[in-house]
Amino acid sequence: MQLDDLYRRVIMDHYKTPRNQGELAEGTVGVELSNPTCGDRITLQLRIEDGVVREAKFKGEGCSISMASASMMTDAVKGKTLEQAIGLAERFSGLMKGEAVEFEEYEDIEALSGVNKFPARIKCATLAWNALRKGVESQP
Secondary structure, eight states: OOHHHHHHHHHHHHHHSOTTBSOOOSSOEEEEEEETTTTEEEEEEEEEETTEEEEEEEEEEOOHHHHHHHHHHHHHHTTOBHHHHHHHHHHHHHHHTTOOOOOTTOGGGGGGGGGGGOHHHHHHHHHHHHHHHHHHHTOO
């Protein structure tokens, strides 16, 4: 199996069986963003305690890239400090710019590396990560 095929399978797995889809109870940070170009929409909820992302959930609709990226992002940030979460978002941004970035702690994200070859799809992939930044940056 070629790497592109493996990456496609990882993306489709997250799209068809998204992790952390749903809503959190009270005491959450909520962010709603959309990509009007493609029609992707996401509502991200984070439960942050003592500067750590304890839980992350999302609801949304959109293409396979945007929903798979949201699934991967919510998995990757759980248990991370706010600084680490922003660091992940910055590394993901680098990945979308074609930089050689590795995600040792959550390798599924690397399946989205080929998106940078399709500029119109970069906004799809970064939607959830932009919501994460907005949510984390809203914290005192």
